[in-house]
Amino acid sequence: GENVEQHPSTLSVQEGDSAVIKCTYSDSASNYFPWYKQELGKGPQLIIDIRSNVGEKKDQRIAVTLNKTAKHFSLHITETQPEDSAVYFCAASRNFGNEKLTFGTGTRLTIIP
């Protein structure tokens, strides 16, 4: 089955700086890669996603890049703000909406004011 590794497990950055979180996956059939933000005691919230036919996607301060050959994808947050502090999870799926998501181990991001 799919295995998703995520690094780093914790990340602290100064407010205004950029944060990068990286994930690798094992199943070459995976074609959907979402990123979720989870705040304490809440369910995951989708912040951005990418499909295998695209190499990069951007939404304001958030971007995701995908390298299918190397089987890795990354989350980039620019101009970080205190409200970006949360746990972030990457995930992978073989079939958008139809098959299960396999989650990475999570990254606790702390923005230092």
Add this chain to the structure above:
Amino acid sequence: GAVVSQHPSRVICKSGTSVKIECRSLDFQATTMFWYRQFPKQSLMLMATSNEGSKATYEQGVEKDKFLINHASLTLSTLTVTSAHPEDSSFYICSASLQGYSDGYTFGSGTRLTVV
């Protein structure tokens, strides 16, 4: 966008009792529901996948007789933790999806189960 309503948000129960968690898709029909469990400071681990009108498919190591999943309609799925024990204390999260729906996977807000 799509919304999944999950209840209760918190529940405390005694060992040996059963607890039911509900997830409702409010503005779309969920053909597939995924149930996850998340222990403190850990990732989400899939417990089972259910499709409307059929039996759930459980992940390896998840006891199907202990975690009963019912997906009787396209808008409601339930997870019942039977004969709960303290080690079942966890955060349970559902995720609904409709293939072809642009929102993909929509997560509930989670249920914090504490078994005392």
